[in-house]
Amino acid sequence: MAIVDLLMPKMGESIMEATILKWHKQPGDSVMQDESLLDIATDKVDSEVPSTAAGVVTEILFAENDVVPVGAVIAKIQTSVTEALLEEIPGTKTDFETDQENIIPVVNQSLKAESFQPKTEIEYEQVSSAYGQPQANTNRFYSPLVLNIAGSEGISMAELERIDGSGNEGRVTKKDILQYVSKRKDGNGFHPRPADEPAFGYAQNNRTIGTVTGEGKNQEYNTTNITGNVEIQEMDRMRKLIAEHMVRSKQTSPHVTSFSEADVTNLVLWREKEKNAFEKREGTKLTLTPLFIDAVIKCIKKYPLINSSLQGDKIIIRKDINIGMATALPSGSLIVPVIKSADNYNLVGLARQVNTLANQARNNKLKPEDIQDGTFTLTNVGVFGSLMGTPIINQPQVAILAVGAIKKRPVVIETEHGDSIGIRHMMYLSMSYDHRIIDGSLGASFLTAVAKELEAFQG
Numbered sequence: 001m002a003i004v005d006l007l008m009p010k011m012g013e014s015i016m017e018a019t020i021l022k023w024h025k026q027p028g029d030s031v032m033q034d035e036s037l038l039d040i041a042t043d044k045v046d047s048e049v050p051s052t053a054a055g056v057v058t059e060i061l062f063a064e065n066d067v068v069p070v071g072a073v074i075a076k077i078q079t080s081v082t083e084a085l086l087e088e089i090p091g092t093k094t095d096f097e098t099d100q101e102n103i104i105p106v107v108n109q110s111l112k113a114e115s116f117q118p119k120t121e122i123e124y125e126q127v128s129s130a131y132g133q134p135q136a137n138t139n140r141f142y143s144p145l146v147l148n149i150a151g152s153e154g155i156s157m158a159e160l161e162r163i164d165g166s167g168n169e170g171r172v173t174k175k176d177i178l179q180y181v182s183k184r185k186d187g188n189g190f191h192p193r194p195a196d197e198p199a200f201g202y203a204q205n206n207r208t209i210g211t212v213t214g215e216g217k218n219q220e221y222n223t224t225n226i227t228g229n230v231e232i233q234e235m236d237r238m239r240k241l242i243a244e245h246m247v248r249s250k251q252t253s254p255h256v257t258s259f260s261e262a263d264v265t266n267l268v269l270w271r272e273k274e275k276n277a278f279e280k281r282e283g284t285k286l287t288l289t290p291l292f293i294d295a296v297i298k299c300i301k302k303y304p305l306i307n308s309s310l311q312g313d314k315i316i317i318r319k320d321i322n323i324g325m326a327t328a329l330p331s332g333s334l335i336v337p338v339i340k341s342a343d344n345y346n347l348v349g350l351a352r353q354v355n356t357l358a359n360q361a362r363n364n365k366l367k368p369e370d371i372q373d374g375t376f377t378l379t380n381v382g383v384f385g386s387l388m389g390t391p392i393i394n395q396p397q398v399a400i401l402a403v404g405a406i407k408k409r410p411v412v413i414e415t416e417h418g419d420s421i422g423i424r425h426m427m428y429l430s431m432s433y434d435h436r437i438i439d440g441s442l443g444a445s446f447l448t449a450v451a452k453e454l455e456a457f458q459g
Contacts, residue, residue, distance in 0.1 A: 004053040006075040008068045011042050011368045016174075017069045017145075018042045019237075025057045031077065038074075041237060045335070045366050055079035142172060147244055149177050153184070238333045249395045253434040257390045258444045262451035264406060265425040267291055270459040282348050290350035292378060292403055293323050295453040297343045300376060303446045305438065307375045309396040315437055324374035324394060325354065327361040328383070335361050336394060338374040382406060388428040398434040399443070401450065403427060427454075 008018060021039040025031050033054040040047055059076040062068050142150075142160065150160050155177075163180050165172040226232070235243065271286060278286040300307045300321055308317045321343045324336040337357035339345070345353060360366045376397060381389040382405035389402045406427045413422045429451055433443040 002079050003058065004055065004077045004079055005073045006037065006049075006052060006077060008040070008070050008072050008074050009049060010070045011040075011045075011047065015042045015070065015368055017067055019067050020062055020064050020074070021046065022064055023060060027057050027060060029057050031055065031057055042368060045368050045371055046238075046364055047367065048364075051077060053077050053079050142248070143174075145174055146172050146177050147248075149174070149181070153181050155181075155184075236331075238331070242333060245395070246392050249392050252395055253393050253398070254436060255390075255393065255432050256435045256438075256440060256443060257430055257432045258440065258447050259388060259428060259430045260444075260447045260451045261426055261428045262454045263411065263424050264427050264454050264457070266459070267454055267457040268406060268425045270457065274459070278351075282351065284348075284352045284355050286351055287354065288406075289325060289354045289378070289380065290347055291457070292380070292454070293325070293339070293342060293350055293354070294347060295450050295457075296323065296376065296378060296401060297321055298453055299446055299449040301343070302449060303442065305442060306399050306433075306446050308398055308437065309375075310398065310434065310437055311396075318375040320373075320375065322373050322375045324371075324377040324397075325357065326377060326379035327358050330362060334379075335366065335371060336374060336377055337361055337366055337370050338372065340373065377401070378403070382427065388430045390430060391432050393432055393434060398438055399431055399446075400433075401429065401431045401447070403429055 011018060018040040019042070021041050023038045024036055025038075031037060031051045031054065033052065034050045036048045037051045037057075038049050040049055055077045057075060058078045060074070061076075062072075062074050068074055146160075149155075150157075160172065160177075163172050163176060164170075165176055167173040167176070267288070271288060271291065275286045304317055305315075307321055308315055310316070320341055322338050322340050323342040324338045326334050326336050328334055337360070339350070339353045339357065342350065342353075357366070357370065360370065374394065374397060377391075377394040377400040379389075379391050379400060379402045381391075381402050385405055387407070388404040391400045391402045393400050404427055406425050408423050409426045410421055411424045411426060413420050413424070429447060431443060431447045
């Protein structure tokens with residue numbers, strides 16, 4: 001008999017921890033190899049973790065909702081194989097193989113329990129104690145993890161801006177804010193928040209709802225003034241993440257939205273004519289989304305600044321065209337899987353990528369890398385019946401395009417032989433862009449180019 005350690009898997013280069021959502025097995029339960037053992041969540045995506053061995057679960061080391069570092073042992077499984085045989089199986093570890101010298105305990109204050117984390121992940125670098133000095137860049141990026149820690153510790157945005165960051169471009173890392181929290185509680189170099197400076201929360205009717213104050217103690221939401229026949233719902237984890245991302249995007253980028261419309265009659269009629277034969281021939285459905293993406297790709301090549309991001313005062317023009325496509329989940333939330341190197345696919349390849357990623361999103365099968373590294377986002381608000389929208393930029397991108405519902409309308413058709421009125425399939429397009437680097441002329445020119453590309457479609 002041998003005991004196999006199940007480790008918290010690495011979910012991507014930038015992901016160092018995950019939250020346990022649900023255990024599917026309990027101590028004493030049997031489990032098959034590759035059978036789903038638990039569900040975990042990062043700030044990117046939810047995933048299932050399969051068992052690496054067949055046997056009986058003997059111990060679960062973390063509870064649901066615990067935040068666990070990558071590489072930590074989260075459960076133990078007793079197998080029927082001997083330790084000698086187990087050592088020959090790649091990717092497995094027994095209790096006897098655990099390198100105890102490379103792990104040290106870390107106190108999780110919110111859980112008051114010990115977890116384990118590699119030394120290389122928690123050795124703090126020297127950080128300046130001059131936390132009272134304001135940062136020059138007041139629009140720097142903060143990860144959801146840093147914002148969550150700040151919220152739980154009652155640290156205001158102004159106070160957060162005064163923390164010296166040791167990350168790229170002066171970003172505040174997890175270890176920076178934890179170091180600051182430690183100094184804050186000891187009163188060493190801590191500058192208290194002014195009385196009129198609110199902590200993180202939502203202002204409503206001159207009062208703050210959900211504000212966290214005090215020395216790291218979560219306060220209850222202020223619902224005492226809510227009257228009438230109401231139902232109060234707590235935000236789920238994904239909705240909280242979406243809210244944080246949207247607020248941060250608005251705080252980061254000055255949004256401008258331009259509008260255009262396109263006569264997509266040729267595109268719609270061609271798709272209706274070809275969709276059945278296309279699905280039979282290619283084994284995948286032909287929707288309008290890959291046609292829209294194909295037009296966007298062609299226009300990005302004409303206007304490469306649209307495919308960029310901003311870091312400080314540096315404009316990073318992306319050579320890879322990675323198109324994110326906003327996808328609705330059964331819960332009503334949205335997620336944005338990314339088609340990497342989308343310009344390398346023809347229409348058939350784009351259709352397959354769109355359908356595969358959409359199905360994985362709806363079935364909670366996306367991997368963290370499936371929603372990373374997007375350079376431009378397309379959202380189809382027309383699916384829900386909207387004629388147009390003013391989408392919020394998916395940071396750190398600089399533009400997002402929304403396509404509205406396609407409606408038949410009588411329009412004036414201009415030809416060299418004169419004007420006429422006809423019934424056409426019309427669609428509004430709207431694009432929000434970061435006015436720091438995308439001027440109105442460029443934004444409008446790109447949007448008009450997309451509209452003309454759709455109108456010129458010949459199949």
